[in-house]
Amino acid sequence: MRILPLALSFLSGDLGGIQTHAVMTNTSDLEKLADIELQREEEEDEEEQKRVPDGPSSTFNPDPSHPYYDVARHGIIQVSGDDNYGRKLIVFSSCCLPPSHQLNHRRLLEYLKFTLDQYVEMDYILVYFHYGLRSSNKPSLKWLREAYSEFDRK
Incomplete structure (x- = not known):
């Protein structure tokens, strides 16, 4: 995946009582943000897998006392x-x-x-x-x- 450089800029000023500040985002900041987001998604996937206790498993071992x-x-x-x-x-x-x-x-x-x-x-x-x-x-x-x-x- 290739991330294209993107620059966002906002001028400081007062817009109807809302204070704005200048923000500059360079390519390295966007890459860091993408890495953080990817890591967060991977952690959420791992947590989701932990929440499904009866999911499919290659180590399926039923209890020998099971009627079937x-x-x-x-x-x-x-x-x-x-x-x-x-x-x-x-x-x-x-x-x-x-x-x-x-x-x-x-x-x-x-x-x-x-x-x-x-x-x-x-x-x-x-x-x-x-x-x-x-x-x-x-x-x-x-x-x-x-x-x-x-x-x-x-």
């Missing part, structure tokens, strides 16, 4: 925070699915419903990412249809 630990440990379904309207964002990442023979898809659906039931009293958004599937971990189309049909109005 066998499914939850894969990190397929994660509550990723709130959107701009305060709705919970729940992400289903198909790329995290283990090979089909290692996962009971019925349990996966039960776990998904268990997770959604925690937020059913509020608005939420469920995002399903179908990307990252391979022939070894791809759920059948029949299972996807059955899963969709099991969701009731609740």
